[in-house]
Amino acid sequence: MGTLFDEAAAAEARTVVRLDRPFDIAPRAGTRWTVPELAALVRATAARLAHAGVRPGDRVAVVKDNHWDYDLLACAVVRLGAVPAQLSARLDPADLVTLLHRLRPAALVTTSAVLARCRDAAGIAPLLITVDTAVPGAAHLAALDATGPATPVRRPVDEPLIVHHTSGTTGVPKLVVHSTRTLVHKLARFEAVRYPGIGLRRDDVLCNASAYGHGRTFCWTAVVMAMAPAGIVVLTGDDPDTADPLLRGCPPTVVEALPATYVRLRPLTTRLDNPFRRVRQYISTYDAVHPPALRAYLTASHHAHPVWMQGWGQTETGPLTFRFHTRRSALAPDAASTARRLGRPVPGRTRLRVVDPDTLRPVPRGRPGLLLVRTAALALGYVGEQERWDAKRVGDWWSTGDVGVHHRDGSVSILDREADTLPGLSCLRTEDLLEHLIPQALECVIIGAPDGDPLPVVVTADGRLAPDAWQRAVEDLPALPRPTVLAWDEVPRTGTGKVRRAALAERLTGAAVTGTGRWT
Template identity: 50%
Template sequence: MKPLDPGPFFDVLADRGTGTLVHLSRPLDIATDATDAADARTTYDIEVLAGLVAEAAGWLAGLGVGPGDRVAVIKPNHWDYVLLACAAARLGAVPALISGRLPAETQQVLLKRLEATVLVTTSDTLAAAREAETDLTAFVRRTLVLDGPAPGAVDLADVRGHRPPPPVRRPDGVPLAIMHTSGTTGVPKLVSHTATTLIRRIAAAEARRWPVVSSRRDDTVAQATSYAHGRGLAWTLSVFWLAPREVVILDRFEPQHVEPVLRAHPPTALEATPSAFVRWQSLAAAPDNPFRDVRLFINTFDAIHPPTVRTFLAATRRRLPLWVQVWGQSETGPLTFRCLTRRSVRASGQRHPTTRDLGRPVPGKARLRVVDPETLQPVRRGRPGLVLARTRALCAGYVGEPERLRAKSADGWFATGDLGVMTPSGRLLLLDREVDTVPGGSCVELEDVIHDRLPDVVEAVVLGRASGLPLPVLVTRDGTVDRAAWRRAVADLPPLGEPALLPADQLPLTATGKVRRQELRDRFLDGAPPHGTGRWT
């Protein structure tokens, strides 16, 4: 078995004597036996985690899961998404992780594409789907419910204690795991990865002990993400292989939920989604903040606003803290990275914030080129175009949509769907998703400028349209906007429509905290067509 094979992964760690302790922000959903006080635990060592994964593999085996079967998981966000993926992989099955935050009708579409043998879920997830007139159990052969009886499902109590078979070896080129994309512009795509792409090309590369940017043995590493996405599994394999002293798992992003956990276990390395960092800015701004010992910040999934980076780099007492911004996609893994320091994000009054500069391609792992979206011919450096990527970590395909990957690939290059500019020095400047573009500009750049100049703005989303001015949609701290301050902030920007205000609890977000722009378009633009074609989504 390879050291990073998810099936026996925790067994291998236990055999190595890995002493990492894991602290959870709440108990796991797969430990829900009300008669067992240990199920309320929020601290685990590696040996107990290895036993829990093997036990979960026994549950699945008791349901008839075997090599090659697909096991769908839909539940509230938590790290046991990853543990269930390891349990399925242990049987030679293929875990398919689907966020419980997706609308029920979207979950239904994805389950139909999967044709899974088993669905692992919770009674609340099934009930919420039924309220939306969707029966998730109808799209799989059997359904396992983790938290009690539910109509049409098997109770976890009925399969507890089933002895798991030995771990199954699998060829590198067959599907290992299935995850979905964020779905900011529509129904997410189901991305299939193999051991070659996910393990050898992504996780194994991160499991090397790189200077400064890797976990150290004395680190307390914290993570806040959507564990249904591919990052959760790849991160687990790479970070735990490096055996930090402690790992802190955060399942939600609300400040009041994470603060006690971070104070009890102050992190020295912290990875989170951009939306999590945004929500924690008020914590970071406090003198006695829980980020004072962080040496390394990492954000994935999306670029982040410069004021947020400044806030956290100012919050730590470390003399030279580092912020690593990684850009990539579910289909490709990491494509670029950039290291930010206090100096590099210092406010300068310029219109172009630094975080749209995504840095250079990951050395030896990815190549990028910018092409004309119509002809797919390369454009000169300094000119905008569609970003193509070449990487050996490219996924094996989209489940249920075999033609889609072919349509986005040509001559070994994959169309990311993002527009950008390659600078003369070889750095990538991000502009927009192709479907969200505005002629001669960049919505995401405008959003960064608005955040930089109006500190009360929590979220700014600029929506382009084929006819009419781009519409800014704002979420502010108090639900209002000072119109005079707004006019000053946008005076040197391209013309924008009058801003629309939206309460924070009505902002549609993906599981990773990205804004569902299409939902905002439907709400505020009444179906007005965008400038982009949407061909590359």
């Protein structure tokens, strides 16, 4: 990964990258980049980090505003033989300090805004580097020498390559260590194939609207540089009015975005000159996308047969299952009730088993239980929490912490995270049904109250919901109390836009966990 952009440039990749705002590590260099220019930026950044004192084997934490240069910084760190750790700037300050203490980095690359919000972070790393403005006691990245040597240092394929943190929906995120073998050889190499119909093509324009400090985009970066599409459009936020002119000026044919970002950009699908008219494929990971969003985007495309590829996986494992949605399946009457069917295990790469969470004995197909997986792409471990990692190993199997069903046709359904389970109710399925029945809902969340009853939360654009809209929605559902109605920004979220269920539950009820939490 340290020479990824050099190799793409040497292969004469003609990809043109367009950004919605300049890179934080190159704020005056504009928003249009070629592959050779990106390669030069990675080399210069590596030289600056070496000048600051980064050495082979060091851990280097990166905490900054959301942008694709998270991965450029990571590639520069890898080039020096060091190990980058990408941490979201959206982390709660206390959680960020906890992760930095576990990581014990030799260097922290960050911004003045992060340091102002989280003052305790500054003293954890011996070397402090800021990417935006000069700060007393810190080196300023732009002021460091970019012309010095940055000779690539190649580490063994089974040693740590990079550290990412999990989403943290149920508490403090975990720090996951991947190697070159697990992340590049097993995950990126599998994806970097021109599969008929779904593989990237050289004439594709790929739009990515992601959380670039998380594990998916580092793998994605390896794939797109190897596949060399015609264009890449990078969105760093989810404001429709900001995204609209860039997308209309460079209409994508493939879109990958966070589920929460799809929700936020959905108003663009109804505009006369909608920017998704050329899309042949949508891709989503991290979380399920609800049927109303699927229908909106698939019908917005003017392509004859657009598809939606939905992946289920975890930071520790990479993708485990895939499912494909079409216009027909998204418009089907049972779309809301089958939305949590996440496809089948990846053939030849992933095995799946469902067990009783108490006895760990296998349960028959069609019955719910704890989902275990086996994959050669499993990460190396958790930084600072080896006992927790070992506790999630069940022989040769890995516990996902999800409760689900392995159906007789081989497909997998997710019912809930084990830590979020409620007796006799699938929170996730109920959320899908509610979103289907309440058109003005941006999102619906079911959490547990201290007395064990479900507590519904409806998220709308203005934080309001007519009482009769709720009554109509739940008249054929199991009894649910009246919901708490919130606006989007009132809901605590992870860096990937997921609802921090434990934090939301604690805010509304004073209790954070309903399941045992044993498998998180």
